[in-house]
Amino acid sequence: MxxxxxxxxxxxxxxxxxxxxxxxxxxxxxxxxxxxxxxxxxxxxxxxxxxxxxxxxxxxxxxxxxxxxxxxxxxxxxxxxVCADVIALYHDKLDELDQRIAALMEIRASAGARLAFLEEQRRRGGP
Incomplete structure (x- = not known):
């Protein structure tokens, strides 16, 4: 050895x-x-x-x-x-990543909507 x-x-x-x-x-x-x-x-x-x-x-x-x-x-x-446990580990990780991506997409959509609102307010001369 x-x-x-x-x-x-x-x-x-x-x-x-x-x-x-x-x-x-x-x-x-x-x-x-x-x-x-x-x-x-x-x-x-x-x-x-x-x-x-x-x-x-x-x-x-x-x-x-x-x-x-x-x-x-x-x-x-x-x-x-190919071990079934390793395959299951990857399935679990992909599920977790999908959930994190979905949460980030929601945050991005919210931030994008707020930015659009602020830019519209600015364009109209508002606060």
């Missing part, structure tokens, strides 16, 4: 050392501590962190990722399957 340092993991994944420490403290990422306190990670952590980062870029929080984290671990090509 090849082990890599936190610096190597950060360099290979594009995640900051601080983010990797946070993933570890959040229970998502496992490290082996050496006697000197340095963290070592299994080589498979590279793909694992890359998958976490994809989910984070897609708007998921670490709390949302945690329940499906075990499914993000690399698997041999003949054992790869």
């Amino acid at each position: 090849k082990m890599i340092s936190i610096g190597q993991l950060a360099k290979r994944t594009g995640a900051s050392v601080r983010a990797l420490r946070h993933y570890e403290q959040s229970g998502l990422l496992d490290a082996i501590r050496q006697d000197n306190g340095y963290r070592l990670f299994d080589e498979s952590a590279v793909q694992f962190v890359e998958r976490i980062r994809v989910l984070l870029r897609n708007g998921f929080t670490l709390d949302e990722i945690r329940p499906v984290a075990s499914m993000l671990a690399p698997q041999p090509p003949d054992l790869r399957t």
Whole structure:
């Protein structure tokens, strides 16, 4: 089993050392501590962190990722399957985003209506 340092993991994944420490403290990422306190990670952590980062870029929080984290671990090509829990996670996130978009559209419509009213008042010479 090849082990890599936190610096190597950060360099290979594009995640900051601080983010990797946070993933570890959040229970998502496992490290082996050496006697000197340095963290070592299994080589498979590279793909694992890359998958976490994809989910984070897609708007998921670490709390949302945690329940499906075990499914993000690399698997041999003949054992790869699409996990129903990850699919459900994406469905839930899309529903949440749709609700947020709808709320923002309402706010935008209200602000647009108020702006139109104010511009009309100004055009008419009102207050």
